[in-house]
Amino acid sequence: MTVIWEERAARAAERFADGEARILDDPDERQRQLTRMGNAAWAAGLSLLMAGRAEDARVWLVRAAETYRRSWEDAPPASWGRPIAALKSRLVAGDLDGAKEDARWALAAGSVEAESPIGRYAATLALLSLGDDAGAAELANGLRGRDDFPPAVAAALAALGAGDLEGYRAAIRALVADFERRTEFLEDVRVADTVLALQALARERGFDVEVDSPLLPRAAARRSS
Secondary structure (H helix, E strand, O other), rough: OOOOOHHHEEEHHHHHHHHHHHHOOOOHHHHHHHHHHHHHHHHHHHHHOOOOOHHHHHHHHHHHHHHHHHHHOOOOOOOOOHHHHHHHHHHOOHHHHHHHHHHHHHOOHHHHHHOOOOHHHHHHHHHHOOOHHHHHHHHHHHHHOOOOOOOOHHHHHHHHOOOHHHHHHHHHHHHHHHHHHHOHHHHHHHHHHHHHHHHHHHHOOOOOOOOOOOOHHHHHHHHHH
């Protein structure tokens, strides 16, 4: 089935606008609504990226990051998915300065000391965004071998922190394969977003690793041309 990414982006943008018009004063309802809006903005951004509209995609991905951060204030404790989503959105958008700002937010919130792997993941992304590769490698190695964290993600993070090009190449290709086996995606947007975020970090380290998949923008653009 052909995915019409422009239409998906338009529907996601409509969901964002609808949510923005209905934000409530109740803190819990507000943070939930903002999270839904962040998801909608993220879906719009990735859909536009898949459609080959990189500049428009960047606007929506930055908007997603800003909205996820707005949702944090009233979110339940240890809602580490919010800073992770913000960081990934910034990285995919190419907003590295914004990623550094959100990285400092994630670290100030205590992600390094988090007990959960998702919290440590947030801290690892933050440290990589700030260029603290040694600290990131230490945390990432603690994520390896766990049953509750994706092994390919842990391996890729550890390789980036260690400056291990060959290890990163193997890990990112394994992660692409993992995405291609998945049947469920946030907002039903079939895009390997984690791959895109990690590739942005890899490029900052001079790693030139080509990956190809129907779940990545360049392949999608070839199919529609």
